[in-house]
Amino acid sequence: MKQRVRFAKHGKVRFLSHRDVARVWERALRRSGVRASYSEGFSPRPKLSFGLALSTGYESLGEYLDIDLAEEVDPAELPGIVTPSLPLGLEAQAAIPIAPGTDSLQQAVTSSSWRLEVVGVESSAIASAVARVLALGELPIVVERKGAESDLDARPAILDLSADGAVLEAELATQPRSLRPAELLRAMDPTWTLGRVLRTHQWTSVDGARCEPIPLGDLGACGATSAPHAQARAS
16 A cells, blocks of 8 residues: 655755755655565565655654555554654654555656745845846846756746845745745845755645645645736646
């Protein structure tokens, strides 16, 4: 059976790379006695599938991975079983069973919400930049993907943007063209410096409503599409 797990990543553990986090999870499952299925071949590995990679140094309130289990485990009990074997700062929060053929996390997540600290810039300047960007029809930027530079219009990927003092709150698309937090900041003002970064939500779309892959609280809840988000999608 497969289960989808939500976990947080914060504190010093934020400096673990995406690959390091995968290794940590493999060890935690072994130590906690949760048996994952293994791939075949000369170098069998646990069948774990992670969601959108979180850049090294970034924190998150909700990351996700899918685990192909070799034996049944109650999803309600899985977080409590695994968390003691994870390092401080990684915490399994919830788990749900997923049916065969369920879209991968890479396919399902269409956007992420972020809180981005801007270092050494006055709040008024940040607010002015937000207003300027939202008024633009396009926002050209050069991005690097797989070692090659390409031109990108960043504006369609900015689904929501606001300022809370020295902190930007943004919802950025991951499909069809993604925009990274550092790229957003560079597009707004290349002289700005990015401080702490927190991913607060990852969003899927179900019948026109935004949903988290595993919402905390009511696991079946699905939030209605916000007005800014709907306007950005319609434009």
